[in-house]
Amino acid sequence: MSDTTSVPTVQVRPPWWHRLPIIQQLRQSVGLQRGMLVAGLVITGIFVVVAIFAPLLAPYGFNQLRGPDGLFGAQQPPSADHLLGTTVGGYDVLSRVIWGAQTALLVILVAIVLSVFLGIALGLLSGYIGGWFDRITIVIADAIYAFPSLLLAIVAAIVISGGQSSLWGGIFAAAVSITVVFIPQYLRVVRAEVLRVKSEAFVESAKVVGASNARIMFRHVLRNSTRTLPLILTLNSSEAILTLAGLGFLGFGIEPSAAAEWGYDLNKSLSDVTSGIWWTSIFPGLAIVLVVLGVTLIGESLNDLADPRLRARRKPAETPGQAVAAEQPAAREELGEVL
Amino acid sequence: MARTQPAVDIRDLRITFDTDGGTVQAVRGVDLEVQPGEVLAIVGESGSGKTVTARSILRLLPETATVKGAVMVGPENVVTLDQRRLRQLRGTAAAMIFQEPSTALNPVYTVGWQLAEGLRAHGKYTKKQARAHAIEMLRRVGIPEPDRRVDDYPHQFSGGQKQRIVIAMALALDASVLIADEPTTALDVTVQAEILDLLRHLRDEFGTAIVLITHNMGVVADLADRVAVMYQGEIVETAPVRELFAAPAHPYTRKLLAAVPRVELVERVAPPEAATEAVVEASGLEIEYPGRLGRKGFRAVHGVDLRVGAGEVVGLVGESGSGKTTIGRAIAGLTAVTGGSLRVLGTEMRGVKEREFRPKRRELGFVFQDPATSFNPLLTIAQCVAEPLVVHGVASSPADARDRVDELLDAVQLSGGYGDRFPHELSGGQRQRASLARALALDPKLLIADEPTSALDVSVQARVLELFEELQERFGFASLFITHDLAVVDRIAHRVVVLHRGEIAEEGTAAEVLGAPRDPYTQRLLASLPVPDPVEQAERRAAFVALGGSAS
Secondary structure (H helix, E strand, O other): OOOOOOOOOOOOOOOHHHHOHHHHHHHHOOHHHHHHHHHHHHHHHHHHHHHHOHHHHOOOOOOOOEEOOEEOOOOOOOOOOOOOOEOOOOOEHHHHHHHHHHHHHHHHHHHHHHHHHHHHHHHHHHHHHOHHHHHHHHHHHHHHHHOOHHHHHHHHHHHHHOOOOOHHHHHHHHHHHHHHHHHHHHHHHHHHHHHHHHOOHHHHHHHHHOOOHHHHHHHHHHHHOOOOHHHHHHHHHHHHHHHHHHHHHHOOOOOOOOOOOHHHHHHHOHHHHHOOOOHHHHHHHHHHHHHHHHHHHHHHHHHHHHOOOOOOOOOOOOOHHHHHHHHOEOOHHHHHOOO | OOOOOOOEEEEEEEEEEEEOOEEEEEEEEEEEEEOOOOEEEEEOOOOOOHHHHHHOOOOOOOOOEEEEEEEEEOOEEHHHOOHHHHHHHHHHOEEEEOOOHHHHOOOOOOHHHHHHHHHHHOOOOOHHHHHHHHHHHHHHOOOOOHHHHOOOOHHHOOHHHHHHHHHHHHHOOOOOEEEEEOOOOOOOHHHHHHHHHHHHHHHHHHOOEEEEEEOOHHHHHHHOOEEEEEEOOEEEEEEEHHHHHHOOOOHHHHHHHHHOOOOOOOOOOOOOOOOOOEEEEEEEEEEEEOOOOOOOOEEEEEEEEEEEEOOOEEEEEOOOOOOHHHHHHHHOOOOOOOEEEEEEOOEEOOOOOHHHHHHHHHHEEEEOOOOOOOOOOOOOHHHHHHHHHHHOOOOOOOOOOHHHHHHHHHHOOOOHHHHHOOHHHOOHHHHHHHHHHHHOOOOOOEEEEEOOOOOOOHHHHHHHHHHHHHHHHHHOOEEEEEEOOHHHHHHHOOEEEEEEOOEEEEEEEHHHHHHOOOOHHHHHHHHHOOOOOHHHHHHHHHHHHHOOOOOO
C-alpha cells in the first residue's frame, strides 16, 4: 500500500556499466549457465585479442615464404623455427592461423554491421507500415531463405569480385554474401517484434497524442523491438565464420598472397591428410571450431538467460544479510512473473 | 469449529521465491483450515500471497519456490509428498479452477476428450465409461444438451459455459477440495452470478470444500462462509462472512471494505445542457470490423446516438462485446467509422484523414485500461508525460517540458521524485495516475477513459476514482468513462448510457438508470451485481432469480 503513503523511496541504481548487455547477464547468471557464458567469453576474448595483435604475435607474415636462411620449405614438420610446421605452399602454419583470426574478425564485423542496419531498417518499415511493402519484402526474404545459403554466398562472391580478390575485396565479397543470407533473418525477427510492439497500448497512446509515424517508429517501436538482437548477433557471427571458411574451402575466398584464411588453408591441406601430414589441417580446423564454439556458447547462454523460465537463480543462501532482504514483502512485479 | 477432520489444514506455511532481485518471501507463516462443505474466501490485493497460498494446496508452484510448513489435504502432507503420489492426489483429492476459462481449455480437443483425459489419467475408466461420465459431469454443471455438446470444441461455448466446463473437469474425480482462483473475474456480471450459483449448489449438494480466491468483495459476500484477509504474505484476520462485514477487526480489513464501491445513487449536478455545445455527437453510428476474405464483417456497433456535452461525464456501461470500447476507440480515431455520423470536437470522423484530425488531438486525452502496457518501458515517467507537449510543439524537448510535467505529476499526487523513475518501478495505481497526467497534459476538452480502474485493486481503484473526480471538477473537461462496473459509474458519471450488443439499451441520468431501470437488460445487470454485504446480497439473490437470471 505504498500507494497512499506516497513517500518516494530513492532506489539505488546499479552503476551504468552493470546494465550493459553482456555484463548484466554475466552478473545475473549462476551455475552451468555462468560457466558456459564465461567459457564463451574467454574463447571469444582470446580470438579478438589474437586478431587485433596478429602483427605482433605472428612470427612471420601471412604470405612470407622465406626467412633469413632462405625458403621455409614445403610441408616441414613442427620444429623450433616453425612451431606448427609449414604448409604445402611453404607458408608458416602458426602465422597463417594467427593472421587468419584477423581476416575472420574483419569479415564478422563487416557482415554484421551491413546486415544489422539493413535488416533492422527493413524489418521496422515492413512491420510498421505493413500492406504491400510488407508483402513484397517478405516474399523476397522467403525466396532468399529457400536458397541454400552457401550457394547464394558463392554467387555473391563471384558477382562482387569475379572470383579473384585482394584483402578488402575478399573480405567484402565474403561479408556481402553473408549479409544477403542474414538480412532476411534480422528482417523476420525485427518485424515480428515490431508487430507485437505495434499493438501495445503505449504505441496507441502515442497515436492518440498525435505523434507522427516517424516519431512513433523510432522513439517508441524501434527501441522496444531490439530485445533479441544480441542473441541473433552472436549466433550469426559463428555462422559468418563458417560461411567464410566454406567459401575459402571451395576456392571462392581470399588469395593467400592477400590475407590468411582458414578455409583456404584447409582446402590446400586436403592432399596432406592421406600422406600423414597432420599439422597443416589440424590447426586451421581447430581455430574454426574454437571460435565457432566460443561465439555459440555466448549466444546459447544469452538465450537461456533472456528467458525467465530457463534462467537459473541463486538459491537462498542462509546469511543474515539475505535473511533481512527476504523479510521484505514480495514486490508485485516480481510475483507477477510467477503467478 | 472442529466438527470433523478438516478438508485442508495449512500450518505455518512459508513460501519463498528466488528471483533476480534475491529471495522474496511471498507467504509468511500462514495458518488456515477449511472444513468439508465450507467456502473459505481468501481476499487481499495483488501481491498479498493469496494465490500462492491456495496453489500450495496442490503444490502447483514454480521451481523457484521453496515451501516450508505443512499443508494437509485429508490425511496427507502435500509439502513432503513424492511426485507420483502428488499426481494421484491432484484431481482426486483437490482440484483447481482457473481464472481465464478460455486459456484453461485446449482448443484442439473436444471438451468431452478433455474431461475424459482426467479420468483416464487416474486409470479407473474405460473409454466408454469415461464418455458417459463426461456427459454426466456436463449435465451436472448445467450445460444444456450434454450428450450432443460433449463432442463440441471449446470455442463453440460461451465464456460462462467454458468456466462451467472447467468446473466440471475439476469435479470429474469427486475432488473434495476445489480451489477457485478468481473464477469469475474474466466473466461478465450476469454470467458471474450464474457461476457463483453453481459453486453454491456444489457446496450444498456434494459437500465440496471450496477455497475461493478473489479481490471482489461482492463475490465474497455472495458465496463465502468464512473469510481470511491476507496482507503482505500474512493472514491478518479470519472471520465468518457476516461478522467480517459487520465488524471488521483489523484496520486493513476496514480500509479494504471502505474502498469497495457501491451503488449508492449519488446525484451529481450535471452542467446545464442547453448552454453547452456537444464535444462528441454521434447519430446512427455504425462500426463494422472487416471480415476475412469472403466473409461478412462483424458489426460491433449499430445505430448508436450519443452526445457528450462540454464538461459532462458520461458513463458508458456494458458487458464484454457490447461495443463500448469500440466506440471509445472510434472517438479517438483508432478505429474507423463505417456508417452514420460521429462528430468529435467539430470534426466528422467518418472518412477523416489522420492529417486533418491531428491538430484536434491536443484537445483529446485517452486513459488506457492496462497501466502495465500504456507506457513506453524505456522512457521515464516524466518523458512519457512530456510526450504530448513535445509532439504538439509546446515544448522543444522532454527536459524543456519538465516544469509543466512536474506540475501535472503534482496534480495527480505523484511528486517530483516519481518523474525520474521508469514505468516498471511504479505500482499499477501510480502508473494509472501518471496516465491521467499524460492525458491531461494539454488541458484537453475531452478525456476518454477506457476501463481505467478495472486492472487495479479496490483500494487503489478508490483512490484513482477520487482523483479523477477532483481533476474533473478542477479542469472541467468532458469525459466518456467506459466501464463494466456499475458501482464505478454511479460514482463518476453525470449521465449513464447502457450498451447491449452494439445498441443503446437505456440512457439517462445516473439516478434514473441505476435507481429505476426501465430496460429489462439494465434491470438484470443491476440485479446480478453482487453487493459487498452478505445480508443484503442474500435478498438480492432472490430478486435476481425472480428475474430469470439463474440458469442452473
